[in-house]
Amino acid sequence: MGKISSLLKLTPFIKKHKLVFIAGIIGMLLGSVIATPIPYIIGIIMDKVLIAKKGYNQLYYYIGIIAVFYVLRYFISIFSNYMFVKINNLVVNELRCTVMDKVMELPMSYLANTEKGYVQSRIAECSTVGSIFSPSYVGIVLSLTDAVLALVTMFAINYKLSIVILILTPLFFFSSKMSMGNFMKNTKEMLEYNATLNGECFEIINGIEDIKILNGKSNHLKKFNDKLSKLVKSSLKQSKSMIIFMGNITFINNFGSLLVLLIAGILILKGEFTVGLYTSFSLYITKVFSSIQGIGTMGTMIKPVCLSIERVYELLDMDDENSGKNQNLNEEIKSIKFENVAFKYKNNIKNVLNDINFEIIKGEKVLIKGENGSGKSTIIKLLLGLYNPVEGRILCNNIDMSTVNTKSLRERIGIVSQSIFLFKGTVLANILYGQTKKKLKDVEELIKKLGLQEYINRLPKGLDTEITQNNSGISGGQAQVIAFIRVILSNKDVIILDEPISNVDVETRDLILGILRDKDYEGTLIVVSHVIEGMDFLNRIIEI
Numbered sequence: 001m002g003k004i005s006s007l008l009k010l011t012p013f014i015k016k017h018k019l020v021f022i023a024g025i026i027g028m029l030l031g032s033v034i035a036t037p038i039p040y041i042i043g044i045i046m047d048k049v050l051i052a053k054k055g056y057n058q059l060y061y062y063i064g065i066i067a068v069f070y071v072l073r074y075f076i077s078i079f080s081n082y083m084f085v086k087i088n089n090l091v092v093n094e095l096r097c098t099v100m101d102k103v104m105e106l107p108m109s110y111l112a113n114t115e116k117g118y119v120q121s122r123i124a125e126c127s128t129v130g131s132i133f134s135p136s137y138v139g140i141v142l143s144l145t146d147a148v149l150a151l152v153t154m155f156a157i158n159y160k161l162s163i164v165i166l167i168l169t170p171l172f173f174f175s176s177k178m179s180m181g182n183f184m185k186n187t188k189e190m191l192e193y194n195a196t197l198n199g200e201c202f203e204i205i206n207g208i209e210d211i212k213i214l215n216g217k218s219n220h221l222k223k224f225n226d227k228l229s230k231l232v233k234s235s236l237k238q239s240k241s242m243i244i245f246m247g248n249i250t251f252i253n254n255f256g257s258l259l260v261l262l263i264a265g266i267l268i269l270k271g272e273f274t275v276g277l278y279t280s281f282s283l284y285i286t287k288v289f290s291s292i293q294g295i296g297t298m299g300t301m302i303k304p305v306c307l308s309i310e311r312v313y314e315l316l317d318m319d320d321e322n323s324g325k326n327q328n329l330n331e332e333i334k335s336i337k338f339e340n341v342a343f344k345y346k347n348n349i350k351n352v353l354n355d356i357n358f359e360i361i362k363g364e365k366v367l368i369k370g371e372n373g374s375g376k377s378t379i380i381k382l383l384l385g386l387y388n389p390v391e392g393r394i395l396c397n398n399i400d401m402s403t404v405n406t407k408s409l410r411e412r413i414g415i416v417s418q419s420i421f422l423f424k425g426t427v428l429a430n431i432l433y434g435q436t437k438k439k440l441k442d443v444e445e446l447i448k449k450l451g452l453q454e455y456i457n458r459l460p461k462g463l464d465t466e467i468t469q470n471n472s473g474i475s476g477g478q479a480q481v482i483a484f485i486r487v488i489l490s491n492k493d494v495i496i497l498d499e500p501i502s503n504v505d506v507e508t509r510d511l512i513l514g515i516l517r518d519k520d521y522e523g524t525l526i527v528v529s530h531v532i533e534g535m536d537f538l539n540r541i542i543e544i
């Protein structure tokens, strides 16, 4: 897991923005090249101007050259950093969008069995993936150019001292790699404790009403405290490993510099080296050491990113619900046929449905009847292509639905499901959800035709009543009526009502049944219910 080769999966995203990416790289390389002569010029100032006591003009001249280099580097680094920030944002957002698109296309058999938090964290993980383009990561890779250029210059200045530096580099590399490894391990542990603490918070906030009613506060607070103390412990451990990591780096840096000073001192005393060259040398060493340390930590730092890429792609590489479904349902639905259909959900041991056979013809008004848990809603889910039968076939206009694109199917079937989910927004926006051609006027006309004006006017702001998350702001019965208006407005070939009168009061029930009894609707009507009273307008019963 966490293979570096996973980075290649990002190639299509980089290719799309290759100009920005290349501009960033060129900027960074140019910055390195410009910075390389600076330490050497500082050495010249020491030896040839200060120690040799040359005039002020010489000093101003060299300082001027360095200043020009610094100014150039300043602008170039701002430019290249901006390019990388830009590509980071572009890639993260495109990846997020791709993942979101994929999530909505995944089969229900996967989504219903996967924790919502897990899917959510996959989307959040895209930002970790993007961090690979952060200037600090790219900077580490490109600091190699800095280091190579510095080493070349160092060898040109004094090869003996350069060899000492070369011998020291593995020490820097491995010490950084090890310390970083430890730090990352502790960070991972801390993040896991943090995630479980977040899960606990999530449960408390979601279940707050029941916690209050059941006097569960102390129980939850204890669990929260336990998780919190684990987090505190692991966070201290993580901070400790960070302190040791920084300490190790400083310690090795100090001793490396001291060793160089010793050798350089001996060479200066022997007359083989100068103070100015030593100064240049020290500045180059800093570049080499920090680059080696950066490269040492790179692998460990990049692995979590690779892991995130792998996890995101695990999701992106999954088959979606329309894989292999290449046909479109282009014609009006004239018949629906279940042939020896059997089904079970992934986590079921036994089949929920066994040997289901029925046919519904265009214009029929059918009741699907059965006890609680007998599988009525499951039949509807199979019909909508949310799940596939484990045995048998479902045919629509004699076409096997396992070959039909679900989007084209759902364009022709409207449903008021048993568990209605209304979206955040106004009642009107919810009624118009999924409609492209209908407008406020159509909604008002339909409400009038159905005789539901009074019902809608009783809502706090009528059609403009705001529904917040989780259907709050609206009652269960009202939600059912809103979904009912939505489905009638959509004008589909088949309308399915799953328990349309289960949640509503007598008045609303009579209203809904009255509308259904109306002969105007010529399409197919499938009503799912475990009660039969008031359903006299239906002309056939399918018993499950």
Ligand SMILES: Nc1ncnc2c1ncn2[C@@H]1O[C@H](COP(=O)(O)OP(=O)(O)OP(=O)(O)O)[C@@H](O)[C@H]1O
Pocket: 112, 345, 346, 347, 348, 352, 370, 371, 372, 373, 374, 375, 376, 377, 378, 379, 418, 530
């Ligand atoms: N997502 C799921 N995963 C696993 N089992 C499920 C799932 N949804 C439903 N079931 C099981 O399938 C069976 C049939 O459920 P279904 O919702 O189809 O029944 P129903 O006839 O509509 O019942 P009700 O009258 O209560 O609405 C039940 O035993 C239920 O526990």
Ligand SMILES: [Mg+2]
Pocket: 376, 377, 378, 418, 498
């Ligand atoms: Mg049901």
